[in-house]
Amino acid sequence: MAFLLGIISLLTVKSVVVGLIALFIATWFYRRPRNLPPGPTGWPLLGYFPNLILAGDEYKNITRLAKTYGPVFSMNLGGTLVVVVNSFASIKEALGHPNTAARPPTSFYRKMTNDPEAISVGNASGENWFQQRKFCLSVLRGLGVWRSSFEDAIATEAGCLTNGIKEHEGNSFNPALLLSNAVSNVICSVTLGKRFDYTDPKFQKLLKSMSRNFELSGGGEMYTYLPIMEYLSFTSTSREMEGNIRSIIEFIRESVENHRSNLDLENPKDFIDVFLREIHDNKNENTKKYITMDNMLLTCFDLFTAGTETASTTLRWALLYMMAYPEVQAKIQQEIDGSVGRNRLPRLADKPQLPYTEATLLEVQRLASIVAVNPPHMFSEDTRLLGYDIPKGTLIIANLWAVSHDPSTWSDPEKFIPERFLDEAGSFKPRLELLPFGSGRRVCLGEQLAKMELFIFFSHLLHQFSFKKPDDSQPLSFKAINGVTLAPIPFEVRAIPRE
Incomplete structure (x- = not known):
C-alpha cells in the first residue's frame, strides 16, 4: 500500500511539473506579441538558443x-526575442530605422572600471551614444584621421611591416602577428600617441590576448548581449575573456596616467589628450556628463581592439587569396607597376588608376565576410517595420554573411572573382550590396580609416613582394575560425622580394 501511495505521489509531482511547464508555455505563447515575423519554435524556455549553440557556424x-521562414524571421534566444534580417533590402531598411540605433544593455564590461555605469561608444545607447560618437568623430577629424595627410602615418607603418617581412629572407612564416602589430600601431598612434616595436614583449602579449578573445567569442557577437549569458559568467571561457579584457584595459589605463602627468592642455597630441582636456574643461557641466574617464577607457578599448582585429584579419585573408590565385596577384602587380612604377610606393592618389587592386580588396571583403553577423541592435520603441509589429526591447541581428553570399545578387558567390567590381571598360564599379562595415546610424566608426589602411598596406605589400605557398606547408584552407570575426585558419607564407 505504501509503495502504491509513493507511486501516486511521484506521479502527482510529475503531473504538477508538467502542468506548470505547459501553463508557462501557454502563457508565453498567449503573451507573445501578434504579427511578429515567423520563425522556429525551439525548446521550452530556452527557445532556439540550444540549437544555435549546438549547430555552430551561426551565420550559416x-x-x-x-x-x-523568409529574409526576416524571429526566434527566442534564451528568453530574449530576436529578429533576424538576412537580405540587403531588409538590412538597409531595418538598420536605417531610427528606432533600431540602440544597443542592448550588457553588464559584461561593468566590472572593468571603477564606475559600474561606465560604457563605451560601441555599447552605449541614446544620448550617451550620441554624445560619445559625436565627440569621437570630432576628435578623430581634428587629429587628421581620414585626411590624406594621415596617409603618411600609415605608409610609415607599412614600411616597418615591409622591413619585418624582409627579415624572414624568403623563408616561410605566419604573417598574423606582424600584420596585427602594423595595424594596431596605426590606431595606437591615434589613441595613445605612440607606436610599439614589433619585438616589445608586453605589446606582443597584449595582441595575443586580444586575438584570443576574438576566438573565444563564438558566433560573432550574437550571444554577448543576451541576458542569459550573465548566468554563464562562471565558465572558464568567460573568466579567460574577462582576464584578457582587464589586461588590455589596464594597459590603456597606464597610458592614460602617463598622459595625465604630461598633459599640455593647449597642445593635445592624441585621442587621450583631447579626451582629458574635454573632461578638465567640462568637469562642472552636466551637458558633458558622458565624456568621463571610465567611458574613455572603454572607448579606447573599443578603438584598440576593433581597429586592430578587423583590418589585420582582412589582410590575412588577402594574403591567403593571393597565394591561392597567383594570376590575380600577378595582374595586381602588373597594374601597380604600370601606373605607379618601381621607383616609388603606391599612394591614395593612385587609387583611381588601380581599379583591379581595389576590386580585389573588395572581393576579399565580400568572400571572407569577416563580420558575418552585425553586433545586435535593439528596438528602443514599439515599431512597425517590414510589415511586422516589433515590441520595444527586441534585439535585431543583421546577417551580413548572407548578403555577401546571396546567389541572387552575386553570380557564383563562392568563387573569387574580383571582376565583380569592374565595369565592361575595366573601371572600378562599387556595389551597394557589399556591407563590410555594417549599415545605418551605427555603421562602423572607423570605416574610412580601415579603407585607407587596407589599400595602403595591401598595395605596398604587393608592390614589394610576391606571396607564395611554402612547398612543405599544408594545403590552403578557406575554412574560417568562427569568433567575433571570421578569421582564416593559421597559415604560413613565403614573401619573395620583387626587384
Missing part, C-alpha cells in the same frame, strides 16, 4: 533558416 545556420 540562420541563413538556412531564412530559406524556410
Whole structure:
C-alpha cells in the first residue's frame, strides 16, 4: 500500500511539473506579441538558443533558416526575442530605422572600471551614444584621421611591416602577428600617441590576448548581449575573456596616467589628450556628463581592439587569396607597376588608376565576410517595420554573411572573382550590396580609416613582394575560425622580394 501511495505521489509531482511547464508555455505563447515575423519554435524556455549553440557556424545556420521562414524571421534566444534580417533590402531598411540605433544593455564590461555605469561608444545607447560618437568623430577629424595627410602615418607603418617581412629572407612564416602589430600601431598612434616595436614583449602579449578573445567569442557577437549569458559568467571561457579584457584595459589605463602627468592642455597630441582636456574643461557641466574617464577607457578599448582585429584579419585573408590565385596577384602587380612604377610606393592618389587592386580588396571583403553577423541592435520603441509589429526591447541581428553570399545578387558567390567590381571598360564599379562595415546610424566608426589602411598596406605589400605557398606547408584552407570575426585558419607564407 505504501509503495502504491509513493507511486501516486511521484506521479502527482510529475503531473504538477508538467502542468506548470505547459501553463508557462501557454502563457508565453498567449503573451507573445501578434504579427511578429515567423520563425522556429525551439525548446521550452530556452527557445532556439540550444540549437544555435549546438549547430555552430551561426551565420550559416540562420541563413538556412531564412530559406524556410523568409529574409526576416524571429526566434527566442534564451528568453530574449530576436529578429533576424538576412537580405540587403531588409538590412538597409531595418538598420536605417531610427528606432533600431540602440544597443542592448550588457553588464559584461561593468566590472572593468571603477564606475559600474561606465560604457563605451560601441555599447552605449541614446544620448550617451550620441554624445560619445559625436565627440569621437570630432576628435578623430581634428587629429587628421581620414585626411590624406594621415596617409603618411600609415605608409610609415607599412614600411616597418615591409622591413619585418624582409627579415624572414624568403623563408616561410605566419604573417598574423606582424600584420596585427602594423595595424594596431596605426590606431595606437591615434589613441595613445605612440607606436610599439614589433619585438616589445608586453605589446606582443597584449595582441595575443586580444586575438584570443576574438576566438573565444563564438558566433560573432550574437550571444554577448543576451541576458542569459550573465548566468554563464562562471565558465572558464568567460573568466579567460574577462582576464584578457582587464589586461588590455589596464594597459590603456597606464597610458592614460602617463598622459595625465604630461598633459599640455593647449597642445593635445592624441585621442587621450583631447579626451582629458574635454573632461578638465567640462568637469562642472552636466551637458558633458558622458565624456568621463571610465567611458574613455572603454572607448579606447573599443578603438584598440576593433581597429586592430578587423583590418589585420582582412589582410590575412588577402594574403591567403593571393597565394591561392597567383594570376590575380600577378595582374595586381602588373597594374601597380604600370601606373605607379618601381621607383616609388603606391599612394591614395593612385587609387583611381588601380581599379583591379581595389576590386580585389573588395572581393576579399565580400568572400571572407569577416563580420558575418552585425553586433545586435535593439528596438528602443514599439515599431512597425517590414510589415511586422516589433515590441520595444527586441534585439535585431543583421546577417551580413548572407548578403555577401546571396546567389541572387552575386553570380557564383563562392568563387573569387574580383571582376565583380569592374565595369565592361575595366573601371572600378562599387556595389551597394557589399556591407563590410555594417549599415545605418551605427555603421562602423572607423570605416574610412580601415579603407585607407587596407589599400595602403595591401598595395605596398604587393608592390614589394610576391606571396607564395611554402612547398612543405599544408594545403590552403578557406575554412574560417568562427569568433567575433571570421578569421582564416593559421597559415604560413613565403614573401619573395620583387626587384
